Amino acid sequence: MSHSLLIAFVMFATVMFFTPGPNNIMLLLSGLTYGFRRTLPHVAGITIGFAFMVGAVGVGLGTIFIAYPVLQTILKYAGVAYLIYLALAIAMSDPVAPEQDNRRGPMTFWGAAMFQWVNAKGWVMVIGTITAYAAIAAYPWNIVIQVGLSLILGVASCTAWALFGSALRPVLTSRRLVRAFNIIMALLLLASLYPVFMDA
Secondary structure: OHHHHHHHHHHHHHHHHHHOOHHHHHHHHHHHHHHHHHHHHHHHHHHHHHHHHHHHHHHHHHHHHHHOHHHHHHHHHHHHHHHHHHHHHHOOOOOOOOOOOOOOOOOOOHHHHHHHHHOOHHHHHHHHHHHOOOOHOOOOOHHHHHHHHHHHHHHHHHHHHHHHHHOOOOOOOHHHHHHHHHHHHHHHHHOOOHHHHHHH
């Protein structure tokens, strides 16, 4: 195993997992709107869904996208369309009181897991993980290490962002503050699409 490459990969993955992106912004909003406990399926869906994606691409699914690049393009722009829709929905949504039940509810485990396949930042992370750090160990141990670290860092970052959102609930008590916060989060969500257009 290349210890220097392992350290480099941990640094890369930590930065990518903890910096703002679609997953983290949605977790923050879910923690704020529904509380930490109701956001746990969302946390689990992202963590397991992304780790599965790393493993699937690592063991050969990526070759399908190499053979048929149009599939990756379709997924990428489907993700862009969904995130634009989501940003508009967040910006225009009415604030929900902590004690009020919301009919829409938080994102489900399967919804969060499937979202990873259209998440632009997720694809940047997966491609970087699989290609740049392939020599971290002999195949297939490199994939095992990458999936394992993705699970650990995924739990840590997703939990942190959901807790941060939940901690904001007592602070953001004014409808005007919550509305302003939602608009800022919607703009950040749109800003997270930057890597897609730079890669276009």
